[in-house]
Amino acid sequence: MxxxxxxxxxxxxxxxxxxxxxxxxxxxPIFMPVGTVATVKGxxxxxxxxxxxxDIILGNTYHLYLRPQTEILEKAGGLHKFMNWDRNILTDxxxxxxxxxSANRKIKEEGVKFKSHIxxxxxxxTPERVMEIQRSIGADIIMAFDECTxxxxxxxxxxxxxxxxxxxxxxxxxxxxKTPVKxxxxxxxxxxxxxxxxxxxxxxxxxxxxxxxxxxxxxxxxSVGEPAEEMYAMTEIVTEILPEEKPRYLMGVGTPINILExxxxxxDMFDCVMPTRNGRNGTLFTQHGTINIKNKKWEDDxxxxxxxxxxxxxxxxxxxxVRHLFTVSExxxxxxxxLHNLGFYMWLVREARKxxxxxxxxxWKEKMVKQMDKRL
Ligand code: PRF
Numbered sequence: 388m389x390x391x392x393x394x395x396x397x398x399x400x401x402x403x404x405x406x407x408x409x410x411x412x413x414x415x416p417i418f419m420p421v422g423t424v425a426t427v428k429g430x431x432x433x434x435x436x437x438x439x440x441x442d443i444i445l446g447n448t449y450h451l452y453l454r455p456q457t458e459i460l461e462k463a464g465g466l467h468k469f470m471n472w473d474r475n476i477l478t479d480x481x482x483x484x485x486x487x488x489s490a491n492r493k494i495k496e497e498g499v500k501f502k503s504h505i506x507x508x509x510x511x512x513t514p515e516r517v518m519e520i521q522r523s524i525g526a527d528i529i530m531a532f533d534e535c536t537x538x539x540x541x542x543x544x545x546x547x548x549x550x551x552x553x554x555x556x557x558x559x560x561x562x563x564x565k566t567p568v569k570x571x572x573x574x575x576x577x578x579x580x581x582x583x584x585x586x587x588x589x590x591x592x593x594x595x596x597x598x599x600x601x602x603x604x605x606x607x608x609x610s611v612g613e614p615a616e617e618m619y620a621m622t623e624i625v626t627e628i629l630p631e632e633k634p635r636y637l638m639g640v641g642t643p644i645n646i647l648e649x650x651x652x653x654x655d656m657f658d659c660v661m662p663t664r665n666g667r668n669g670t671l672f673t674q675h676g677t678i679n680i681k682n683k684k685w686e687d688d689x690x691x692x693x694x695x696x697x698x699x700x701x702x703x704x705x706x707x708x709v710r711h712l713f714t715v716s717e718x719x720x721x722x723x724x725x726l727h728n729l730g731f732y733m734w735l736v737r738e739a740r741k742x743x744x745x746x747x748x749x750x751w752k753e754k755m756v757k758q759m760d761k762r763l
Contacts, residue, residue, distance in 0.1 A: 388575035398749035400653035409572035413442040415655040443475035449484035457523040465525030478526035482533035514558040538612040545583035593628035626653035662728035676761030698730025
């Protein structure tokens with residue numbers, strides 16, 4: 388994996404860059420649509436490739452390990468072939484899903500024992516096991532096994548957890564060296580900064596992660612319920628320390644405003660279920676604010692779904708029609724909502740990149756944040 392910094396913004400810490408892997412080039416800043424179980428929910432591959440066209444999507448180790456299971460993915464020749472996606476994929480390690488999804492879990496130094504949210508069966512994730520699973524899935528970027536602390540989190544717990552995440556990182560790196568790739572192409576490994584909302588812990592963790600010498604670095608443990616200002620403060624501390632010449636990935640963030648604010652703080656990569664999940668329940672993001680398309684007020688509004696939108700659904704369907712589809716619970720409504728939101732998120736990060744390169748990112752960002760902060 389290679390990262391080229393193209394432009395640094397003068398008025399903020401925003402950067403435009405390009406990551407290149409064996410599955411192509413990813414222009415940053417980037418938003419990665421979430422494809423948890425080998426599908427970006429509600430989107431055909433042709434629509435994903437042609438209408439949304441992200442350079443990279445995300446998959447989840449936890450889900451793919453439980454279903455279809457690693458054995459099937461190996462037989463398929465890896466996740467790219469299984470789902471017919473030949474651009475980049477990143478897999479999260481399960482270090483978050485285990486805590487947020489499994490029915491119960493026991494966290495120990497050795498790893499995490501958890502009960503499947505699907506059939507109640509017991510499983511054990513260790514840093515070593517998670518590296519092996521991610522080799523079998525075969526994503527282009529794979530993540531360290533970490534513990535994402537909840538919010539709020541008491542200082543002593545956060546400190547102990549952070550140190551364990553650091554020890555787990557060393558085990559991941561050791562084991563990865565001994566575990567060859569399965570499908571002939573390279574897999575880049577990203578470690579994850581933790582430390583909850585404590586400045587000294589964030590600083591210590593960022594230093595540890597920076598020293599691990601990885602090709603890219605991630606920031607975890609944020610957007611877990613803390614106020615946005617606290618998230619931005621933590622991002623700022625961490626991006627001051629993480630090496631400038633390597634991509635920075637802020638995990639599970641966030642709203643369109645969160646994304647622009649964190650780009651301004653030097654983050655290059657984002658993922659979040661928000662555009663897809665909210666798209667399925669009728670919450671649509673636009674340049675001028677957020678719409679609940681199920682609202683009665685759209686009942687006879689025959690104007691385009693999003694007059695400023697760049698995805699074909701934005702001009703092809705009216706608000707009244709999409710509202711109707713949600714009212715009658717038709718799958719097409721959820722599909723249109725998903726395409727609109729993913730199209731909007733991709734537009735937003737591509738536009739951010741253009742403005743970084745043009746040199747007016749900061750003023751554009753300020754304007755966008757103001758106009759998006761509305762409910763329509
Ligand atoms: N760790 C991992 N994945 C994550 C997170 C984390 O802290 C978050 C936190 N927002 C989202 N996804 N491994």
